[in-house]
Amino acid sequence: GWTDTVAAAHLALGHELVGASRTMLSLACDHALERIQFGRPIAMFQAVRHRLAETLVAIEAAEALLDAAWLDGSPPAAAMAKASAGRSARTAARHCQQVLAGIGFTTEHPLHRSVRRVLVLDGLFGSARTLTAALGEDLLATRQLPPLLPL
Secondary structure: OHHHHHHHHHHHHHHHHHHHHHHHHHHHHHHHHHOEEOOEEHHHOHHHHHHHHHHHHHHHHHHHHHHHHHHHOOHHHHHHHHHHHHHHHHHHHHHHHHHHHHHHHOOOOOHHHHHHHHHHHHHOOOOHHHHHHHHHHHHHHHOOOOOOOOO
């Protein structure tokens, strides 16, 4: 019972993390399109585009892994999905903060709410770092790879 409950919590928290990541990406994209630097929107600069693209790829990968974990239904798959969602959410927070620059540090901008949410949600029922370490220890102890997920 408890193992299944923790697996369900991992999946639910993973989806919450993906949602918060999408919110941060939306805020950063809107800012990049509105902020004018050197006579053009900062969304035209390659460095900004790369950060936003890397964030989107991380979010989409986490969401695909969450969907596959729902189909698989095993606790290790749920833990992998939550770890991936936590890592992608931290990537989103870092890159979106960079795109938003100084305004992202203020409490006047809504980014801080999503960043706080990500930090709290990632820590619940194991952070990305601790879940990854625990999954690695299990792999070393059992010397068995988990079955492939239906991606």
